[in-house]
Amino acid sequence: PPAREIPRAPRHKHRATGGRRNIHQKKRKFEMGRPSALCKLGAKRVRAVRCRGGNMKYRGLRIDAGNFAWGSENCTKKVRLLDVVYNATSNELVRTKTLTKNTIVQIDAQPFKQWYLKKYGVDLAKKGKKGGGKKDEADEVVEKKSRHVIFKLKAREAKNKMDPAVEEQFQSGRLLASIASRPGQSGRCDGYVLEGEELTFYKRK
Secondary structure, three states: OOOOOEEOOHHHOOOOOOOOOOOOOOOOHHHEEOOOOOOEEOOOEEEEEEOHHHOEEEEEEEEOEEEEEEHHHOEEEEEEEEEEEEOOOOHHHHHOOEOOOOOEEEEEOHHHHHHHHHHHOOOOOOOOHHHHHOOOHHHHHHOOOOHHHHHHHHHHHHHOOOOHHHHHHHHHOEEEEEEOOOHHHHOOOOEEEOOHHHHHHHHOO
């Protein structure tokens, strides 16, 4: 049997005075609504939906990765989604690991960690930023750097100032991030790494 219609027309509603309204018109296709996607955390599953005007929507049913931007460092990487930790709408969406816009998720820090090591020569995984800068002898053998490159990395590091709360997260290998795209509409789960006041706010949750 066909799915139950989801109307968006106001014909079934009462008047402002509370009176009933006479329905003089059938449902129209342009007033149609569709069931919500309720995109979950899991192996990628996206369905194409043909919409009005021949346009397409990509209904994300399950997603496990996306492009996340680290704003202060101007760096974007494709990373794995690890867990859903907060949703302002309902804790039910956290329990069921549902992905919506502005859901707070934990993402894998490894791609950002590797990028940071390459750009600044500092391993964020090691405790303390200064300690992380000094590499083991074994690492030195693997990757020889010219004097020019070493000085360049040191100069970059001297100018750079990282949010201590973000740096602290790198030790656990998980970063808090917010989803900025709409997975149920675009089939993508993209967002940004939380920093500053926003990070402080969500850490209290």
